[in-house]
Amino acid sequence: MERPIFVVGCPRSGTTLLQLMLHAHPRIAIPPETRFLLPAYYRRAEFGDLRVRANRRALGEWITGTRGHKFPDLGLDPAETVRRIEAAPPTLGSALGTVLQEYARRHGKPRWGDKRPAYIQYLPEIFRLFPDAQIVHLIRDGRDCVGSLKGMKWWEHDSLHSVVTWASAIDAGHEAARHCPDGSYYALQYEHLVAxxxxxxxxxxEFLGERYDPAMLHPETVASVNPKRKKHHARTHKNVDMAVVRAWEERLEPWEVQLCEYVLGERLRAYGxxxxxxxxPPAAVLGRYARTLARYRQAALRRGFKDGWHRLVSDDDLACRPGGSDHGLLTAN
Incomplete structure (x- = not known):
């Protein structure tokens, strides 16, 4: 089985551009952003024993039929996808991997993966589902990420939260670099990529074990695989350039620049x-930032505690496995 590829980073760091560059490779298919991996992981107890065919079918119907999962963006047939999940090995990772593998099959490619910036905060979960995953972390100047997020209608947070989000993504990447198995984590910078x-x-x-193909230089040729409704990805339909490097100089107010550089300065300098x-920044801004950071950390602690408890009381095997037979499975409805 080909190793899955996961593109991660802070939101608005260029992960869609990198997704398309990888998708332009003749052997790699990275779909539009999906929204079912993490919900499936945290709701896995609801699906019961996946050795039971009916439970695998229910999981497949939940993946393909739940509003918000973005499954229609993949262009796959729901009924056929459910049938393939039923025939897959009886683990959650296998079911999820089957969907992504079907997307790659649709594009005539052997290698599959997924792109979602938020995965950078959930790498332990990703590795429980896909132990042989390869993580590609795209890093962009935090000030540009904050400035870009300001203009996104779907971003429901303020610049304080954006700063926390960038810092957390960088710190999660550092943790991954220290603890991931060799050959599992790779970081590159947006500014170097577009330059x-x-x-x-x-x-x-080379990291992915693939031969470089010049088609990757033209992500605009495959940009149509992503939904047209995402107007904020309009630049991916153009040639790669450096037009939005240092755009923060125009997008951020002085207090936002001060905050970014005061709390992110060491991290920013580390990447040049x-x-x-x-x-x-003003004391009032630092006070608001401290409260935002505290809420963010509390939410992360609650999530970690909940998952830790579930793992303590349940010894379920989640790992994606190769193959697609029903050998040794329970067929009861």
């Missing part, structure tokens, strides 16, 4: 991003 794509993509292909030197 000189060929060597960056060539190095990425130069600071403006605007100085310390």
């Amino acid at each position: 000189d794509p060929a060597p960056q993509l060539s190095a990425l292909c 991003y130069h600071l403006s030197g605007l100085g310390r």
Whole structure:
């Protein structure tokens, strides 16, 4: 079985561009952003013993039929997908992997994966589902991520939360670099990617164990695989350029630049991003940021506690397995 590829990062860091660059490769298919992996992981107890065919069928129907899962964006036949999940090995990772593998099959490619920025915060969960996964972490100047998120109608948070989100993504990447098995985690920077794509993509292909293909330089040729409704991805239909590098200089107010550089300064400098030197943000801004950070950490702790308890009381096997037979499975309805 080919190793799955997961593209992660802070929102608005260029992950859609990288998804399309990978999708342009003749052996790799990365679909539009899906929304069923993490919900399935956290609701897995509801589906019961997946050795039972009826339970696998119910899981497949939940994946393909639940509003918000973005399954229609994949262009797959729901009934056929459910049948393939029924025939898959009896683990949650196998069921989820079957959907992504079917997407790759539809495009005539052997290798599959997924892209969602938020996965950077859930790498332990991803590895429980896909132990042989390869993580590709795209990093962009935090000020540009914050500035870009300001203009997104779907982003329901303020700039304080955006700063916390970028810092958390960077810190999660550092944890992954230390603890992931060799050959499982790779980081690259957006600014380097758009400035000189060929060597960056060539190095990425070497990590993935693939031969570099020049088609990857033209993600605009495959941009139509993503939904037209996502107007914020309009730039992916154009040639790769550096037009939005340092766009934060126009998009951020002085206090936002101050906050970014004050709380993210060490992380920014570590990646070669130069600071403006605007100085310390107002005390009121720092107080609001501290409260936002505290709420973010509390939510992460609650999520971790809930998952830890579930893992303590349940010894279920989640890992994606190769194959597609019903050997040794229970067929009761």
